[in-house]
Amino acid sequence: MRPRRAYAEPYRIKMVEPIRLIPREARVAAIERAGYNVFNLSSDDVYIDLLTDSGTAAMSDSQWSALMKGDEAYAGSRSFHRLRRVVSDITGYEYVAPAHQGRGAEHVLMAALVKPGQRVLGNMHFDTTTGHILLRGAEPVNLLRQEGYRVHSDAPFKGDIDLEALRRELEAHAAEGLIPLVIMTVTCNSNGGQPVSMANIRAASELAQAYGVPFFFDCARFAENAYFIKEREPGYARKSVRDIAREMFSYGDGCIMSAKKDGLVNIGGFVAFRSEEMYRKALEWLIPFEGFATYGGLSGRDMEALAVGLEEVLDEAYLEDRIGQVHYLAELLTEQGVPIITPAGGHGVYVDAAAFLPHLSRAKFPAQALVVELYVEAGVRGVELGACAFGRIDETTGETIYPELELVRLAVPRRVYTDRHMAYVAQAFGRIADRREGIGGLRLVYEAPVLRHFTARFERL
Secondary structure, X not given: OOOOOOOOOOOOOOOOOOOOOOOHHXXXXXXXXXXXXXXXXXXXXXXXXXXXXXXXXXXXHHHHHHHOOOOOOOXXXXXXXXXXXXXXXXXXXXXXXXXXXHHHHHHHHHHHHOOOOOEEEEXXXXXXXXXXXXXXXXXXXXXXXXXXXXXXXXXXXXXXXXXXXXXXXXXXXXXXXOOOOEEEEOOEHXXXXXXXXXXXXXXXXXXXXXXXXXXXXXXXXXXXXXXXXXXXXXXXXXXXXXXXXXXXXXXXXXEEEEOOOOOOOOOOEEEEEOOHHHHHHHHHHHHHHOOOOOOOOOOHHHHHHHHHHHHHOOOHHHHHHHHHHHHHHHHHHHHOOOOEXXXXXXXXXXXXXXXXXXXXXXXXXXXXXXXXXXXXXXXXXXXXXXXXXXXXXXXXXXXXXXXXXXXXEXXXXXXXXXXXXXXXXXXXXXXXXXXXXXXXXXXXXXXXXXXXXXXXXXEEO
């Protein structure tokens, strides 16, 4: 199931940025000051940063050159028009509104379309999407098919939505106007960066269309998803990734994108529509909260770099190497006996913290405890995607609702680290595995009402 990695990296290194591993006692002090939350660490105290693949890519020489061409006009910037042409060519959506990043695009879309009491359906919403839905007073509904929750599996498309569950939701609520849109996240971040098949996208789109519900993509990693379709889905091996992406988008009414992923830039995003009416509604929220319609929170130079990045990400040599490196890390961790989601996804490796630390209950935040231990052991920063990130309190019962999975995500930045860095990470996990029984849990001592994992603080038990 793993993508082949037939060649060396399709680039050579032209600039280096020094990194350093601070002493273990300094790491212990740093994580204690941070309230045992790696989001609160200084990046200077991190050796290998796998917190996120968002905004952490290394830009190419062509992107750096494009920065110099930025048109910083407040309105009608030629940089915007270039970006719009590239987005429209890839997606087929004519109406494009830039945003400062993905959550800005989410805010605009949710504010334009979602009302209190509604249900937003998706395969599996990520944290910021969930947060924006909740802030609108609506309910985020995850309809991932059951195979997607299985940690160990050979299924090629574990990001697929459960079509029967989608049908039931549409039958029960669409006629009442309680479903403003369906969002298909490609690849599906929350269960391991798992891809969605073209057949599933097509069928889900047809269902939504039959009930008059708009069908949108969260397409932060659209190129990686298209590459998986090419590698795994019958009938697509001879098609280009660009053509696969175009077909994928043809089934939608629009998309939101954090361009900090497959846009290969450090900041930026957009929301795009097939319908001018939806676009006009979105501008009512974009202009007061993001910026004017032709910049939306981005400088001209940012839009120029993004336009180049959206072209570069469709290069199949790049995708083979990028996804290949993720799968290389997965192989190394498996050799160390670390339980991970299989098959590995497109942008990171997801460790099953519940299986790695079975002596810790969900209430003791095993994934967060493992994230802390990884930093203390090796200066490596991962991120918890479990009881803290996705757990929430039931307003009726007061009980904690835990997510299906308890994961540590090791998100690999694009074009940044070498395979030796991946080997170092795997070796660190091997050392932690040897003493895992002695790892204690954590107690939450501060949390924000929404997206609590970004600013939460913990104490050791």
